[in-house]
Amino acid sequence: MTRGRFITLEGGEGAGKTVQAARLRDALEARGVGTVLTREPGGSPGAEEIRRLLVSGPVERWEPLAEAMLHAAARRDHLLHTIEPALERGLWVISDRFVDSMIVYQGYGQGADLGVLERLSDLSLGGFEPDLTVVLDIPVSEGLGRAAARAGSNRYERMGTDFHETVRRGFLARAESDERRYAVVDATADPDTVDRAIQKIVAARLPVLFDE
Numbered sequence: 493m494t495r496g497r498f499i500t501l502e503g504g505e506g507a508g509k510t511v512q513a514a515r516l517r518d519a520l521e522a523r524g525v526g527t528v529l530t531r532e533p534g535g536s537p538g539a540e541e542i543r544r545l546l547v548s549g550p551v552e553r554w555e556p557l558a559e560a561m562l563h564a565a566a567r568r569d570h571l572l573h574t575i576e577p578a579l580e581r582g583l584w585v586i587s588d589r590f591v592d593s594m595i596v597y598q599g600y601g602q603g604a605d606l607g608v609l610e611r612l613s614d615l616s617l618g619g620f621e622p623d624l625t626v627v628l629d630i631p632v633s634e635g636l637g638r639a640a641a642r643a644g645s646n647r648y649e650r651m652g653t654d655f656h657e658t659v660r661r662g663f664l665a666r667a668e669s670d671e672r673r674y675a676v677v678d679a680t681a682d683p684d685t686v687d688r689a690i691q692k693i694v695a696a697r698l699p700v701l702f703d704e
């Protein structure tokens with residue numbers, strides 16, 4: 493059995509990750525590739541319980557490193573119970589956020605030490621990393637506007653414009669540091685255009701399936 497591939501979608505609030513992750517799942521399934529669509533924080537029963545501690549309550553609820561540790565614990569559970577078993581079965585796993593969100597939100601955004609976060613990432617994942625990470629990039633005002641139009645707001649959406657500007661720069665800096673693993677897509681375009689751009693990247697980086 494050929495091992496599956498692991499693709500993550502990353503980016504700030506309101507970039508359209510959730511919609512595009514579902515579209516990519518549909519496109520792969522239409523070409524006969526079995527997939528698992530998942531998300532972080534969450535993606536396994538244990539990690540979904542931890543998610544509730546992270547996305548609700550006052551903004552200042554957690555100290556940044558403690559918050560990163562909660563994300564890392566959730567991620568390890570997600571890896572062991574959802575991601576790794578699916579990859580072993582030959583399925584392609586698409587995750588709406590993964591470890592880059594921790595480095596960027598808790599590190600760049602909340603100020604936890606980036607070196608410590610890299611160590612925490614190694615500890616929780618043991619060197620495991622995505623085959624491809626697509627960063628959906630959108631100006632902060634536009635992304636927060638889209639997010640505000642949805643029902644309810646989570647703890648992170650309340651963290652202020654400067655925080656989210658730093659998050660945007662963090663994702664772009666990570667993408668620039670490793671062009672092999674990352675690709676950046678302009679998420680201001682309409683969903684069909686973004687969808688096509690993502691499919692083109694997947695076809696080029698993880699050759700399988702897509703017609704031009």
Ligand code: TMP
Nearest residue numbers: 532533563589590593594597598648649
């Ligand atoms: P979302 O599921 O609506 O994207 O919300 C999850 C929030 O969690 C989002 O604002 C980003 C944040 N987050 C972190 O701060 N660190 C992490 O490691 C992950 C996975 C998400």
